[in-house]
Amino acid sequence: MLTVIDHPLIKHKLTVMRKKDTGTKDFRQNLDEIGGLMVYEITRDLPLNPVEIETPICPYTGYELAKKVVIVPILRAGLGMVNGIQDLIPTAKIAHVGMYRDEETLEPHTYFEKYPKNLEEAITIVVDPMLATGGSSVAAIDMVKKQGATNIKLVCLVGAPEGVKTVEEAHPDVDIYLASLDDHLNEHGYIVPGLGDAGDRIFGTK
Ligand SMILES: O=P(O)(O)OC[C@H]1O[C@H](OP(=O)(O)OP(=O)(O)O)[C@H](O)[C@@H]1O
Ligand SMILES: O=c1cc[nH]c(=O)[nH]1
Ligand SMILES: [Mg+2]
Secondary structure (H helix, E strand, O other): OEEEOOOHHHHHHHHHHHOOOOOHHHHHHHHHHHHHHHHHHHOOOOOEEEEEEEOOOOEEEEEEEOOOEEEEEEEOHHHHHHHHHHHHOOOOEEOEEEEEEOOOOOOEEEEEEEOOOOHHHOEEEEEOOEEOOOHHHHHHHHHHHHOOOOEEEEEOOEEOHHHHHHHHHHOOOOEEEEOEEOOEEOOOOOEEOOOOOHHHHHHOOO
């Protein structure tokens, strides 16, 4: 299922990121902040266990998260979303999936993967600012499923309808969250209106 998170703060910050004159520092900071704001929506259905505690006044049955959360950034650009999410879920473990998209074929190529143990028991949150053709996200979800992950969420900033369709068809069990569903892909596979190359803008490589 696709959820587009509709929030004035996210819209404001995403507009700053879309501006071509926004520099690396502000781009990164706004991405970080949007990651944090998206967490509320992403975590709305996290299961809880009851836990017995003592307040200063009396015994109380409270709650704690029932499952481990694993964040899986798709390198490089996905790294820009990790801090904002981890700030709110400090116990989250981080996996890494390194992937680049071939500029001609638009096919994803994997160059790194590293996971924490027991993904099958975790809530796995795959993050990448850009969902364009969907090739990278589908490949990353294939990889975490191979590691045993069953409860998977895909969190992107900007998505194209083409990419959403591709992920939905390949992985109908995965919930997709976006800050914006954009219009289309151009002839180079870039999202329109989009925000350009997220990795280059985060790391200042262009
Ligand atoms: O949906 P897709 O068509 O697969 O495109 C999206 C992918 O492209 C970008 O990564 P890129 O290959 O530029 O690598 P980078 O993060 O290192 O810049 C982006 O961060 C996604 O991972
Ligand atoms: O628009 C796009 C498409 C793929 N990757 C990006 O960084 N931006
Ligand atoms: Mg890039």
